[in-house]
Amino acid sequence: MTPNTIPILYVEDDDAIRLSLTQTFSLAALPVTACRSAEEALRHCQQGWPGIVISDVQLPNMSGLSLLEKLRQLAPECPVILVTGHGDIDMAVQAMRAGAYDFIEKPFEPERLLEVARRAQEKRQLQHTINHLQEQLQAHSQPDLDHLLLGQSAAIVRLRQQIRQLANTPTDVMIVGETGTGKELVARCLHDYGARKQQHFVALNCGGIPDSLLESELFGHEAGAFTTANKRRIGQIEYAHRGTLFLDEIESMPLGVQIKFLRVLQERRIQRLGANQEIAVDIRVIAASKVDLLKLSQQQQFRNDLYYRLHVAVLSLPALRERRTDIPVLFEAFVLQAAARLNRPPPTITNLHLHELLAHDWPGNVRELKNVAERFVLGMHHSSGSLLKEEEMPPLTLVQQVEQVEKTLIEQMLKQHHGRTQKVYEALGIGKKTLYDKIHKYGITLAHYRDPEE
Numbered sequence: 001m002t003p004n005t006i007p008i009l010y011v012e013d014d015d016a017i018r019l020s021l022t023q024t025f026s027l028a029a030l031p032v033t034a035c036r037s038a039e040e041a042l043r044h045c046q047q048g049w050p051g052i053v054i055s056d057v058q059l060p061n062m063s064g065l066s067l068l069e070k071l072r073q074l075a076p077e078c079p080v081i082l083v084t085g086h087g088d089i090d091m092a093v094q095a096m097r098a099g100a101y102d103f104i105e106k107p108f109e110p111e112r113l114l115e116v117a118r119r120a121q122e123k124r125q126l127q128h129t130i131n132h133l134q135e136q137l138q139a140h141s142q143p144d145l146d147h148l149l150l151g152q153s154a155a156i157v158r159l160r161q162q163i164r165q166l167a168n169t170p171t172d173v174m175i176v177g178e179t180g181t182g183k184e185l186v187a188r189c190l191h192d193y194g195a196r197k198q199q200h201f202v203a204l205n206c207g208g209i210p211d212s213l214l215e216s217e218l219f220g221h222e223a224g225a226f227t228t229a230n231k232r233r234i235g236q237i238e239y240a241h242r243g244t245l246f247l248d249e250i251e252s253m254p255l256g257v258q259i260k261f262l263r264v265l266q267e268r269r270i271q272r273l274g275a276n277q278e279i280a281v282d283i284r285v286i287a288a289s290k291v292d293l294l295k296l297s298q299q300q301q302f303r304n305d306l307y308y309r310l311h312v313a314v315l316s317l318p319a320l321r322e323r324r325t326d327i328p329v330l331f332e333a334f335v336l337q338a339a340a341r342l343n344r345p346p347p348t349i350t351n352l353h354l355h356e357l358l359a360h361d362w363p364g365n366v367r368e369l370k371n372v373a374e375r376f377v378l379g380m381h382h383s384s385g386s387l388l389k390e391e392e393m394p395p396l397t398l399v400q401q402v403e404q405v406e407k408t409l410i411e412q413m414l415k416q417h418h419g420r421t422q423k424v425y426e427a428l429g430i431g432k433k434t435l436y437d438k439i440h441k442y443g444i445t446l447a448h449y450r451d452p453e454e
């Protein structure tokens with residue numbers, strides 16, 4: 001189902017208005033069923049209504065508000081839009097409180113009605129998608145790529161096509177994008193939808209490992225290859241054999257390791273550190289970078305030859321602010337997902353919320369949006385209703401401030417004395433036990449301060 005095939009139930013007792021607006025929907029090719037009364041509408045909804053409902057508030061017997069109340073029980077996922085009298089703010093507020101999706105004030109332009117209806121259809125469609133996704137998850141089957149990598153912007157539609165094509169080719173892939181744009185998600189999709197999906201997906205963050213360890217992490221080592229290597233260790237490249245090796249933040253790979261890694265890409269063979277023999281490895285490499293590697297290579301900070309070897313198939317992920325049309329879709333999906341995960345009712349997203357989200361620049365991209373959605377579901381947004389402003393933290397008490405100072409002081413001394421506690425308690429003029437009590441209280445890890453040799 002696409003959003004514009006989601007059925008609309010339209011309730012209006014005035015014959016002239018009903019006929020004219022039914023025609024408006026039909027002309028816009030939206031599937032509409034018209035009813036004269038709330039009772040008639042309810043008959044349609046007995047078995048669960050897969051669409052949306054638009055109802056006048058003023059109806060003969062049962063009012064639009066009572067209809068809304070009944071629908072909240074019969075079809076809780078069905079967005080209900082109420083048509084209120086001109087200037088009837090109280091009624092509008094009451095409707096929103098009672099769980100209406102939106103309201104329209106009479107008189108209105110037909111265009112406005114269509115716009116509100118389309119948004120509700122999209123929301124309904126999204127809910128179907130999420131339900132479908134959950135069913136699939138429960139059935140342990142693989143969800144559609146459309147449901148994993150969300151977004152309807154041209155860039156994302158194209159990205160999904162590229163992923164489908166690339167997933168089944170053996171080429172290495174380079175993914176470029178700002179933080180939080182979905183690089184890791186895309187790498188996973190390439191693996192999960194390709195021929196290697198049954199094998200390992202090994203992710204290694206080149207920026208998260210000290211330079212001195214990265215090489216042995218990648219290549220593994222034989223026992224005795226260096227002083228602290230007491231056992232043979234399989235490296236991540238070998239571990240990814242027949243599967244996928246995802247190298248995140250490849251821009252942080254030291255130049256020395258780059259030379260060795262280029263050889264792996266060319267020869268598909270590796271040598272563990274300290275080993276004499278080479279081993280053949282069958283891996284697909286997916287690399288990700290937050291920065292433009294060409295620039296880095298021009299500044300001699302990234303090897304030119306590796307740059308060209310990696311840039312055979314490139315996926316560029318656009319920043320969220322470059323595809324703002326995706327913001328409402330993603331936000332609503334994340335709200336529904338978070339609500340399902342946290343077992344809470346999804347709060348209503350108003351147009352005001354959407355305006356705020358659309359105006360924001362999203363330096364943290366999709367990850368930031370996902371966090372905002374989660375906070376919204378948890379009710380942690382600003383009391384003014386703003387999603388992006390944080391509630392101010394209550395000021396720290398005097399005791400908390402003193403504790404903070406104390407903790408910092410102890411950490412500084414530990415650093416200065418390389419974790420030698422005797423020096424520290426002497427310098428601070430406190431007893432040994434007192435120092436250990438405080439170290440324990442503040443969760444300080446002594447080992448972080450000691451030199452590795454000792």
Ligand SMILES: Nc1ncnc2c1ncn2[C@@H]1O[C@H](COP(=O)(O)OP(=O)(O)OP(=O)(O)O)[C@@H](O)[C@H]1O
Pocket residue numbers: 148149150151177178179180181182183184185186290366367370
């Ligand atoms: N198009 C999308 N649809 C659904 N979820 C998305 C999409 N893009 C990103 N996400 C989600 O946003 C979060 C951040 O994505 P991911 O970790 O892949 O970003 P990244 O580019 O690797 O970020 P970083 O550079 O900071 O490591 C993840 O939870 C991911 O599932």
Ligand SMILES: [Mg+2]
Pocket residue numbers: 183184248
């Ligand atoms: Mg990442």
